[in-house]
Amino acid sequence: MQVELNSVWRVHNLDGLADGLYRVLQLYAKEHTVILFPLLESKALQRPIKLDFDFFNEAIKAGHSELSSYELPYYQLQSEDDISENYLVKRDEKYRLIIDLVSDPSFLLDLVKQPRSKAVSIHAKAHSTYVQNIYRALNLYWKYGQERNALLPSYKNSGGRGKSRVAGVRKRGSPIQLSSPSIKVPEGVNITEQDKSLFLKAMKEFGLKGEKVKFSRVYDKMLKEYYAEELISAESESREALVPNYRAFVYWVKKLVPAQILIRKQTNQGDFDRNKRGLKGSATDHTEVPGSCFELDATVLDVHIVSDFQRNHVLGRPTVYCVVDKESRMIVGLHVSMEYASWRAGRQALINSFTSKKDYCAEFGIEIEEADWPCNHIPQRLLCDRGEFICQDAENLAVPLIGHLSIAPPYRAELKGIVEHRFNILNEKLVHELLGTTKGRHYIRGDRDPRLDATFTLREVTKLLIDEVLEHNSSIFNDLAKQSTLLIESGLSPTPLNYWNLHVKAQRHALSRADEAHIRSRLLPRIKVTMTGKGIRLNDQMYYESDHADFDTWKVIARNNGSWQLDALVDHDNSSFIFVRLEEVSGFTRCYLMKESANFAHRHQADILYFEDWIKLEKNKAKPSAKSIKRHQRRNQIIETAKEEAALAPSLNSKSERTKGMKARRREAILAQRVEDGEYQHHQAKPDMESDISSEHLDDKKKKVISMLKRKRANDNEM
Template sequence: MEIEINSIWEFRDVEGFKDGIYRVLRIEDNISALIVFNLEHTTKIVRPALLQIEHFRVRFKKKKIQKTIYELSPYLLHDEEIIPVKYKSLREERYKKIKELVQDPDLLFDFSTKRKIPEVSIQAIKCGTDNKTIYRLLNLYWRLGQTKNSLLPAYSLSGGKGKIREAVNNSLGTKPVSRTGQFCSHQSYIVKEKDRELFEKALKKYYLKPNGLNLKETYKNLLRQSYQFEILDAYYLDTIPGVPSYRQFINWSKKIFDQHEIVKFRTSETDYLRNKRAVEASITDRTPLPGSCFEIDATVADVHIVSELRRNHVIGRPTIYSIIDRASRMIVGFHVSLYHASWKAARQALVNAFSSKIEYCQQFGIEISEDDWPCSHLPQRLICDNGEMIGLKPQELIVPLTELQIAPPYRPDCKSLVERRFGYLNDKSLHRLLGSSRGGKIIRGSPDPRKSAIYTLREITTLLIRDVIEHNKEIFDDLPPVSGLLSPLNNHYV
């Protein structure tokens, strides 16, 4: 057990001491005692206390005294250059008042053993202040670490931001004034605890739910349900009803529910998890190296194709299977076919990802080197949908090679990289072609894209392969900050 000056200790059931957290101000070796100070925040003046070291050790062995941590406010931890000059001058002015007291090594013992300290009165007269001010500055100095910065003004802790002011009898805002002066302006309504409860009830009932009403309609329903008698009385008496205003209702709705809760309650759970939830990190944080994780998915291409045997015969839209390396954003596997999203088409894309691309590109008349598409490896894990990969065949053939992870239903954000690459291929190439459906954005009355289709499956595949190779050579500036291990690889295939 080591006892150091300014160390923090928690006292529990220690005779002569109130339960709480204490700071060791001084170690009196000549009498084997400690001078400790209670760190409880109070408006009362607190005196240091004397504790024998032997008594301290006995209570420590019985676990009635334990070492702990006392977190200081952020304003005390600022660098000297950041502190404003105004705050520094106030700090020096305060320290000047207690400098002679805190620099006297014997005076701290007197504070802990004597009731009256004549030196405090002498110092107060010298500084032109009172004894109470000196004691408060000493308490602040002892509580916050016995440094000059402990006397900095705590303006950041002042005020009542975020706190509700109770027992308000008068309006806190600007008083309404009649524009012409011919009529008396109505008195501002003061929102009480009962009104806040009605606000919360109306917000939960009408506003905080998927497809809920807007705030204006919610306010109208609040008046109809909770303030109908006040409105009727004002109508018959020809006066202004004493009800909360719409502006008051909006302001209190922001105080009762924060923005995070409003967004969460006004949308479905799936939409919240996909598009609106707070994200603390990137999906690449757990996949720092290429090959750590592959993502696989399929989509229907936004272009109609024709048969190679009969060019005037439209056979539909092909299915594109893509496999993306999560760390490097590289398209490592690729397959285009007339199959729907199924295991038959997915296994072709997997074979393409695990094998060399030179022979595959030669089938479509494209000559490449190994550096143009450097991927023929197995990933550490593979993330896929819970569709074609849930079955006996995928489990039998893939699981022995790599770890297979199934994404939750309706959660494309779990494999967002491969989803975005489909948009990249469609926007870059397919939407410019004849026969493209442009993602369904067809204006009414425009020509049918199927009538202008001229490309075959082989031609579309050749075009997409060239786009994939070009994509793999692009440089993504956001990858090195995510993982420093990718910076030397950036110029090769990212």
Template sequence: MELPRNSVWEFKGSDLAEDGLYRVLDFMHDVASVILFPLKTESTTSRPLAISTEAFIEHVKSRKASKSEFNLPSFLLVAEDNIPEEHIARRNKNYGLIESIVSDRAFVFDYATKKRVPHLAEYAKKVGIDRKALSRLLTQYWCYGQDKMALLPAFSKSGGFGKDRKPTDKPLGAPKQPRTLAIQRAVKYIITDIDKSKFKKALKKYYLKQARLTLSKTYKNMLIDSYSDEVRLANACGTKPHVPTLKQFNYWSKKLFTKDEFVKDRTTENDHLRNKRGLLGSVIKDSYLPGTHFEIDATVADVHIVSELGSQHILGRPTIYIVIDRASRMIAGMHVSLFHASWRAARQALSNSFLPKSRYCKQFSVDIDDSEWPCSHIPKELVCDNGEMIGLQPKKALNPMTKLSFTPPYRPDCKGVVEKRFDILNKEVIHEFLGTTRGGNIVRGSRDPRKDAIYTLKEVTTEIIKAILEHNRSIFDDLAFSSPLLVENDLSPTPINYWKIHLAKHKHELQAALPDDIIARLLPPVTVSMTRSGIHFNGLYYTCSEVEERNLASVARSSGQWRLEARIDENTTNHIYVKLDKSHGFTLCHLLPRSRMFKDKSMYESEFMQDWLDSKKELSPISVTSIDDHKNRQLMTKNAKERSKSSENISFAEKTKNVRQRRKDELKATTNVLQQITESQETVDYSSSNEIVGKVVSLPIGRIRRTKGDPS
């Protein structure tokens, strides 16, 4: 059993000493005794006591004495360099007065066991100090650890720091001092307990409310509620009212209520949790493994864009979806679209995060390997807000793959990792674009950012992809303190290194994603048509090798078109996924050359084209000329019918008689063609017109056409 010198022990139920804390001053082996000094006593001149070592050990074994701790006062817990010189001098002087007597073990034993110790008085007279003062120094020395620092003067407690002084007839604090002798200030008001209760009532009524009145306004309301009679009397007498001042009210408001009460009561619970609570914890304290939590959220980009089909068409601001791994800060997926925050856009971001990225990046002319963005996994839990992900469709699509976790309403701090990524993307990329709104920080009278919009959706998406790749390669100091694997393998604390090393060491919560399953569950479902020109969707035509091998376009031309189930990737028009047969999966179909105008564009451009066509049709469903033509046609028909009534008695045979001659007569009457032909024929010199007219010329006989089955 260890019984070190200067250790602290707590006695409970002992018959040797009163209950309390005791410090072991010394062991007297020659008399087999332990010298103990009582702690936490109100007396300034306490004396030690001596008990036998055997009895002390027995108390320890029987648990009547247990080891404990004694906290030193704060004025002793200072560094030597921070102690003023005058305090050090006083400490050294006091230690010099008792240094020789505390090292005298015989004196200590006598002082602990005898009521009268003449040696103490003799020593006090010898060093020139009062015996009571010497006893107080010994008490302080033994109480605070038998060290020179125990004798440091407690000047920090001077003036009753932290204690309320009782009011008397004399005002506390500095008196009011006039700046000039011509003006005499009012008598200082003495604050009583009644005034304090009035202060407290006014603060609760006016100040500690969400209305957030100022302290000066609260002070005026308090004077109206509690000191109106005094103010009226002073006004009638023409004297200064004897009421508390604003300075006194301000001082006692801080004494009556804590700062924490001011912070909590002057705001809503939601605002306190979001913006004013302490941030002692962290969202990653339980998510240090990749794949434990993915966070997803959307924001409207701070830039206006234009259409690829015409830069004069401003499309507004796109919506950015980000999916990020909470532990590694790795951005696992993204999606930029013209849709507002919805399940339609969110499913695209999720499919992007669950599928390999090389094909996706190639659509935007960013050539990478899958190892440069190695995120194609499904997380253990997906954290999202209480919005588009709470419907039946997201649950139906995602619950078989991962668990959905919803944050409380108006609490973006619960998914602060993805919220911070939006801020990084805006500051580092988007705010440098022409047409940016800079987060709404537009000075009144400045140029409308829509006038400067020049970038298309594809160009903005390309720059965001590059920024995300750079983000995944950036160093984050917090990652170095999240896992020891980075230090053990001498890797920079970047998201991609954190991701790769944890996957290599099999320390993650990720699961592999099946591409066909992701395409079927998450990509937007559409209905396409198999036509003679290929697979038709939204004005675009697609084909694949299976369509050509099975000659499905020819079948559609002969038997009529039919509908097929398909999935589209709204980021590109270059391909779609079509289920050609109910018993097979989805087949990748590519854009046909006849739709080359939409190559390397997003599906929004095809929808824009459909809207553009609809708007043109709505602008001019029929032309004004067609209306006039229709009326003229009806009038002409009416006149023709009236004209034909005169020939109703003539037979059909008579009407069709001599058609050729009538045609010649009509031509001669309406044109000069026949006359010119006749004149040209008259210039030819025929030797005998009668012979020509009567001569028969035989033409060569062609081959006889025989029908199938003819016996000849």
């Protein structure tokens, strides 16, 4: 390794030299000599040391001497313009004392050969000074790099800077300034070492307990705890209490308690890690390309929504899940539901992230191209919260699909800073402008209840969020330009969409894909449905059908031989379809909602649950009304009257006599009804009556037959 002038070397285990730092002052090639100067923090004067150059090189090769550095004082690193004129004058005076000596190439060589240099003595006499003054200037010059600023006056510790002074009798500090000269200002007391110890004790006892406490509160408790006797005595003697004032307390607390300790001890570990610790870098420092890490998180949306069936019924605030690519800031997945943050809702967000967005947007009436939201990929790693994914289902279902699942520690939201900031963006640009919004704050007395202004349904809020996500993915983020050179090389603006597309096109990503059927079979919740004669029944309200060739045959079998259960996968975002295992050895087939259940098409699971709850409540409210009770009483009265009239009728000799002549009596009743209704005139009714009466005397085979309307059979209605 090359040895250069002014270079600093750390020497250890070298014969003839003490361990420590040394600066190279001069190299003499002809004499094979190197001159070193020890860099010590001692005020004692030091002399340069002569060392054989070959010996020094061998020490370097053997590892006994290593290249190092020596930090210069801050006051020597200033520009000439920033140094005061007085300092420059003193520097130049010292430099004039030694300039002739340091300019002589042979001075150092002569100095190390002779214990006492005649040249220094002669030079001191010539400048009317003493030898030690010359050596002090030379020591500063050699120690700090052999340049003029090494001779600047060092006043960094002058005046006892940083050292506490012992309090005297005279009062220190500025007195309280009053505008009224007639008011006497108490003199106060100086702070003693005992007072300082009490200040520290009070802070440890009352102010450093893991929560923010005002200095005034600690000061008040300190006086009551440690200065109680003086305060009581001063009150009884009607004099000013000789206790430290509040300003002195705050001043000394800030001096005695380091600022970092004060910050750390006045908060808990979670809040310190989230909001107060020093930042170590950017959120994308540990991601290299799109797909390296997706962040998933949920929050309760700051807006109340209403039911899709009855808009005057408020459902509350929905939960929104966002999945964001950490590297590109691209929102790759979205899910909005009335579910609380859980694995049940989280897996729906994963399905949305891993599948086509064109089909997803089409379900809400938004037409886009695949290039508008080209995110249907699986990441290399997924970072999420403990609540949703620290469960057996996530371990068994999501991990085999994703590969690596990272669970953030509790109370460490800043570890998912990218997705957390997306929630802020969505709130500022959309949610806080909607009717029914809470604007992210608690209800304040006197404010209008935001629930009274709730207007949007879950489906409408989802449509608005989809449009805002598309807008976000096309917005400019300056930080993206610093992460990759592809954007500036291609001349494209730094948007998440451009960043994503460029890196995918250049094969600089960690994304992978899986078949949609495989994703849904892994993540969708599995339930039981029933095969019936109508179709596949779900929730006793919804029926589905399939294009399978044997589906009609299975309906016939179910109607005649009884229904059976099937495995199904349900997408809670859209009730228009489900995936059913129609045969025991087959995969899952997409089945579509039948026309009979068309009212449930494109409904979210929350709307289906609301409908079921509404049905239950309506059944529960179905109590007999006053009119219904009156009708029931009237029916009972008719029954009782009929029984009484029947009991007054004359008794018959036999049971056959009761039924004999039914047809004739029926004809008489019909004719009587016709006459009563005025259907026939009297002259029209007479011949008929005569013919009917005369026909009674005919033989039974010759009687006139009156044709009646045929009664419908029960099976006719079902054909």
